[in-house]
Amino acid sequence: MTSVETKPVLLEIDDAIATVTLNRPDKLNTFSEPLMDNLLTALEEVSGNDDVRVLILTGSGRAFSAGGDLGNISGNEGPPKSQTPIPTAINTLRARVRVVQMLHDMPKVTIAAINGACAGAGLSLAAACDIRYASSKAAFNTAFLTAGLSGDFGISWTFQRLVGPSRARELMFAAEKFTAARALEIGLVSDVREPDELMPFVASRAVLMATRSPLALAAMKGCLNGAQDQTFATALDNEIAAHVQVGRTEDCREAASAFLEKRAPVFKGR
Numbered sequence: 166m167t168s169v170e171t172k173p174v175l176l177e178i179d180d181a182i183a184t185v186t187l188n189r190p191d192k193l194n195t196f197s198e199p200l201m202d203n204l205l206t207a208l209e210e211v212s213g214n215d216d217v218r219v220l221i222l223t224g225s226g227r228a229f230s231a232g233g234d235l236g237n238i239s240g241n242e243g244p245p246k247s248q249t250p251i252p253t254a255i256n257t258l259r260a261r262v263r264v265v266q267m268l269h270d271m272p273k274v275t276i277a278a279i280n281g282a283c284a285g286a287g288l289s290l291a292a293a294c295d296i297r298y299a300s301s302k303a304a305f306n307t308a309f310l311t312a313g314l315s316g317d318f319g320i321s322w323t324f325q326r327l328v329g330p331s332r333a334r335e336l337m338f339a340a341e342k343f344t345a346a347r348a349l350e351i352g353l354v355s356d357v358r359e360p361d362e363l364m365p366f367v368a369s370r371a372v373l374m375a376t377r378s379p380l381a382l383a384a385m386k387g388c389l390n391g392a393q394d395q396t397f398a399t400a401l402d403n404e405i406a407a408h409v410q411v412g413r414t415e416d417c418r419e420a421a422s423a424f425l426e427k428r429a430p431v432f433k434g435r
Contacts, residue, residue: 174203175225176210181218181375182368183211190226193282195234201261208264212271215434218379219371222268222294223278223364224287229303232285235312258317265293265319269390272383274374278367279345279354284308289318292327295386297354298370299345300363305353310340326393328353378416379434384408 173194175186185207187194194200211220224230249257268275268290277291279299285308291297307324309316316337325333328351336343348354358366374382384407392400411417416432423430 172203173197173200174207176207178211178214178217181216182221182371183214183217183219184221184223185211187222187224187230190224190228192234193228193231194224194226194287195231196261196286197234201264204264205261205267208267208271211273212267215379217273218375218377218382219274219276220268220271221276221278221367221371222290223280223367226281228282228287229277229279230284230287230290231282232287232289232308233312233314262318265289265323268293269319269323272379272386274371274382274386276367276371278363279303280360280363285312285314286318286320289316289320289323292323292353293319296370297348298356298358298363298367299348299354300360301345301357302360303345303348303357304342305344305348306342307337307340310338376429376432378411378414378420378430378432380414380416380432381411384411 173188175184175188177184177186185204187200187204189195189197189200208220211217274296275294277294277297279291279297281300281302282304283291283299284304284306288305288307307316307320309320320337324337327333328336332351345354345357349357356366388400388404388407391403395403415435416430419432420430
């Protein structure tokens with residue numbers, strides 16, 4: 166097992182599973198420039214590691230992430246963002262949102278383990294992952310409107326696809342807190358566990374998914390991502406091409422042999 170600690174983000178890689186932990190517990194893991202830089206670096210390392218098949222994203226302390234650090238917006242902690250030229254601010258945010266693009270696009274399973282407060286851009290971060298599991302103590306809020314903001318980090322795209330257009334609009338326009346039980350009810354999260362059970366449960370799911378063929382998994386994620394914006398005919402064509410290509414791999418032959426021999430397959434990613 167290798168462990169790399171780059172505060173305010175922790176990265177641990179254990180065989181095929183990487184765990185990335187947002188580590189500003191005293192600030193509810195709100196986004197700062199160092200956190201975003203380190204998060205991007207950690208995601209790039211995981212994405213480029215062929216041995217990693219599943220990424221778990223979580224937070225330290227009592228929050229997953231409460232989103233943006235409002236101290237910088239208000240001017241209470243350094244120059245307010247409103248003084249930044251608009252083109253500069255746009256380019257800066259465009260660079261920052263690469264983190265959600267990577268969570269969505271990387272050919273690995275990305276899981277958000279939502280251990281506590283999950284609001285604003287923190288919710289956007291969780292929504293960009295493939296799967297979300299939550300602690301029963303987690304609390305959610307779109308929160309952008311209460312901060313006088315319209316939303317970023319992809320929430321206008323991801324949230325509607327997760328909970329439906331009408332419900333997404335209600336939650337974003339009202340900007341009210343909702344519970345983990347409500348998040349489960351509306352399909353935002355896949356399961357809710359007691360706080361001390363969350364990470365063991367997520368780890369067990371990650372281990373299960375990490376045993377699957379990495380080539381087939383990557384192709385499946387690509388098909389699922391693409392199908393969200395494609396016609397049925399285009400999705401069929403892409404699905405067929407991926408299925409045939411993966412079906413010619415050594416891993417596919419290994420899966421068939423393992424099934425016939427009643428043993429666990431050993432995938433090599435080729």
